[in-house]
Amino acid sequence: MSDQPIAIDQPMPHRKVIREWLIPLSQRTTLRAFVLLAFDYALFFALITGTIALDAIWAKLLCGMAAGFVIGRLFIIGHDACHQSLTPHRELNKVLGRIAFLPSITPYSLWDTGHNVVHHGYTNLKGVDFVWEPLTADEFAALSPMQRLLQRAYRSGWAPGLYYMIEIWWKREFFPNKKHMPTRRPIFFKDSMLVSVFGALWIAAITAAAIATEQSVALSLLMGVAIPFFFWNSMIGFVVYVHHTHVKSSWHANKAAWSAAAPFVSTTVHLTFPFNIGALMHHIMEHTAHHVDMSVPLYRLKKAQAKLEEMLPGRIIIQEFSWKWYFDTAKACKLYDFGRECWTDFKGKMTSPVRGNLPQVKAA
Numbered sequence: 001m002s003d004q005p006i007a008i009d010q011p012m013p014h015r016k017v018i019r020e021w022l023i024p025l026s027q028r029t030t031l032r033a034f035v036l037l038a039f040d041y042a043l044f045f046a047l048i049t050g051t052i053a054l055d056a057i058w059a060k061l062l063c064g065m066a067a068g069f070v071i072g073r074l075f076i077i078g079h080d081a082c083h084q085s086l087t088p089h090r091e092l093n094k095v096l097g098r099i100a101f102l103p104s105i106t107p108y109s110l111w112d113t114g115h116n117v118v119h120h121g122y123t124n125l126k127g128v129d130f131v132w133e134p135l136t137a138d139e140f141a142a143l144s145p146m147q148r149l150l151q152r153a154y155r156s157g158w159a160p161g162l163y164y165m166i167e168i169w170w171k172r173e174f175f176p177n178k179k180h181m182p183t184r185r186p187i188f189f190k191d192s193m194l195v196s197v198f199g200a201l202w203i204a205a206i207t208a209a210a211i212a213t214e215q216s217v218a219l220s221l222l223m224g225v226a227i228p229f230f231f232w233n234s235m236i237g238f239v240v241y242v243h244h245t246h247v248k249s250s251w252h253a254n255k256a257a258w259s260a261a262a263p264f265v266s267t268t269v270h271l272t273f274p275f276n277i278g279a280l281m282h283h284i285m286e287h288t289a290h291h292v293d294m295s296v297p298l299y300r301l302k303k304a305q306a307k308l309e310e311m312l313p314g315r316i317i318i319q320e321f322s323w324k325w326y327f328d329t330a331k332a333c334k335l336y337d338f339g340r341e342c343w344t345d346f347k348g349k350m351t352s353p354v355r356g357n358l359p360q361v362k363a364a
Helices: 015-025 030-053 057-082 090-104 108-119 137-141 145-154 160-173 186-212 217-244 255-260 274-281 287-292 298-311 323-332
Strands: 269-272 317-320 335-337 342-344
Touching: 015 287, 015 298, 030 057, 030 090, 030 186, 030 217, 057 090, 057 108, 057 217, 057 274, 057 298, 090 108, 090 186, 090 217, 108 160, 108 186, 137 335, 145 160, 160 217, 186 217, 217 269, 269 287, 287 298
Parallel strands: 269 317
Antiparallel strands: 335 342
């Protein structure tokens, strides 16, 4: 195995070769997993308590929003467990993953199916990967006026939480119907019931605390349940959007072309932040490394991403985050033209470079 960087004019190595570079970074530690989970749960309960214990509305609101952010951190831990990258123990990962997913009201087995099987198996393949899947101009024109309005809201940059809550959580994760989840397994219902019970207990606890402290039940539920949950949805909606939406990131309608484009690299964005802010999100923004090798635990993703960027110079989409970039992307990436292989606005005007010939992957 060569330790020399692969020049951009050379064929892309096979994924197996690339994953070999990351093998030293795939070791998992059980103790570290327990510490991360316990710390984030302590933060979550402390912040939810703050929405009741603090008097000022602004302080309650701040605690509620921060609790939503911590739900996101817990979800990322559960996400690792779902990938079997949190600890070396398969059954323990399933238990810890379900525990970590509770505050986000995410059924573990349904997330496992939609994320591990569909999203990671077919990232940015039209008709299969449903996460922020762009419509074509013809598909958009065929929508009802209300559906078109909703799509405009989703793609505005202002409503990632609305998108995730409706299109992902409600339709595909929380007791999904046969249209969105044709496969019916008993574990899907059990996991949906598990998070439902947690949600009911959460609401009941806030209600009881509000009554005990003679506070408004409605205000307490808003600050202690609704705001954390919507903030979490906005956070995850934003995260999955910026992971795979970029003027340089491609979608494919043809499976052969998709496979030839090395989608584990070409469809994923590494978004960088100042002041090491990415660490606050458990390094989930080091996303190329995660798609190349899902076995790398969250606490080693930063080193894994650095290794990939060292070995594949010029091939990975690296984007410094700014709100200007984000809203420029939202403005440009409305629809996708699979014939020209480019993003367009809602009028069909091309807003990104044509992809052209993509680098080929070596045969196994």
